[in-house]
Structures are given as C-alpha cells and as structure tokens.
Amino acid sequence: MPKDSSIQHIEELPHSQKKIHEHWMEKALLLADQAEQLGEVPIGAVVVYQDAIIGEGYNLRETQHCALAHAEMIAIDEANKYLHAWRLDGATLYVTLEPCPMCAGAIINSRIQTVVYGAKDPKAGSAGTLMNLLMDERLNHQSQIIEGVYAETCGEKLTQFFRKLRKERKNKKVIHKTVDNLEN
C-alpha cells in the first residue's frame, strides 16, 4: 500500500518538512486570532501554492450570518479567484481544526492535493475522526492528510474560547436575574 494512502502524523515527517508545515500553520493560527477578535469561534485556514499563500480565511459564521462561512470555504474561494480556476491541483490547505463534511466536500471539489490540520474535531471531523471523506476511494479525488500540526495550540485556542463564552453567558444570566429581582 503506498504511504500516501494513510493519514500521516506530523511527528512522522522529517524535521525539514515539519518546519515548513509549522510555518504555514502559524499563519492559520494568526487568522484564527482574527476570528476570535470578532467573537467568532477561532478557526483559521490558508491555501498554499508554490510556496505562497493564495487564499486565506477565518470563521465568519456569526458576522456574516452564514452557515457556509467556515475558514476553509473562504480560503478556497479566495484561492479559486486568485488562480482564476476552480481546480487547486498542487495546493495545500492548512487549517487549525479538522475539516467538517461541508469543507471536506469543498476540498474534494477543488482537487486540493494535501490537507494539513491541527486539532481533531470529535463533533464534525471528516478527515479521519468521524469519517474520512478526503481519502474515500469511491469519490473521484483523494487528498493526502497530515494531522497534528500544533494540535495542542489549535485545540487550546478553542477550549479557551468556549470557556470564556460560558463564563460570559453565566455572568449575563446573573445580570438578568438581578434585573428580574429588581423588577419584581
């Protein structure tokens, strides 16, 4: 079986390759921070082609009131526009969280060669966790997958975000209760 037909973990790769993947994932992490500044779930993505970023995106679901506005979808859209082509052969997508079924579909439809992700997503992960759409040989395209790049940093960013959100919601409830008490 060729090596490419299984998911690779970043730690299995030679040091020089690992450094390259970390470099691009750092860019995706910076985009995740931009999402967070808008109060969005912090997920970022970049599309890299011939050693340059040709598309970038971060989660904008709340801001745009759009279920399609995932980081990967925005990055792929930008890359398509940049190349004036729907095909992204030879491109690599870096994303801080494992792609969901929708984004995995967009990855297949844009023929992205390699997907590199940080944290696994136990609730929607479609690149190895719940299913692996990217390597399903019944579909007309398969991507290579490299997982675990800055997995802890990517995951921790999400954990912190949700922790903060829960705390804020709790505080809000307390305020509402106080107002209720004052009104009654």
Ligand SMILES: [Zn+2]
């Ligand atoms: Zn998605």
